[in-house]
Amino acid sequence: MKKKRKRYKIRIERLAFSVSVISMLILLVLNGAISIFTSNKDKIDDTTLLVKSKQNFIVCIDPGHGAYDRGAESANGVFEKDVVLKVGLKVGQILENNNIKVVYTRKDDKTILGSDDREDLKKRVQISHDNKADLFVSIHCNSYKDTSIKGIELWCNEPNTKAELLAKDIQEELYKLKYTEKRNIKYQSNSLLYVLKNNDAISALVEIGYLSNKEDSKFITSKDGQAKCAEAIAKAILTFKDNIKK
């Protein structure tokens, strides 16, 4: 009996030893797995951040007017709503090719954003807001009874703001195309420009030229002119994005 108990005791001790060795091994393996998991997780987080910093920049492109609202009209019957839609879609396409998320207030001429002008403008701002846009760029064409008036006109809320920088960047890039003059940057103060005043995003409104002016109109209603304007606006947005990150 005594011998048996001793052997039994030895077995228990061996068993205990084995259990503790196995436990240690399990712990070691688990620890390794955890550290592998953690370092992978860190790596995944890093990449996610990288992707985020590239793709999380959101630009809302707002081609003015649309559907029943034709906007200005050129002497030969081209409507502002059609010019700015073509330019706006092209701007968006270039930005998307540069890993920027783009939202549009309208992508066709059928979309009715509101039952009246006020509702329409409100909806445009709402789209920008709902999509958490960083930038909002509204694209328009000018018109004036004096047909000699021409040029690129930019609007923003206030001077000495990021929005003014954006407006200037857009104006300078368009001006480089040499199709017209540049006009002074304008600041909206009395809610004349709803889409700027009520917008959380850094916002600018660009009038790419005067449809009432022969020279401006010739360029901005041409396919080539529209493509060039779109490239210039997109380039300005990309430059602005890079500058505010620094």
Ligand SMILES: [Zn+2]
């Ligand atoms: Zn307009």
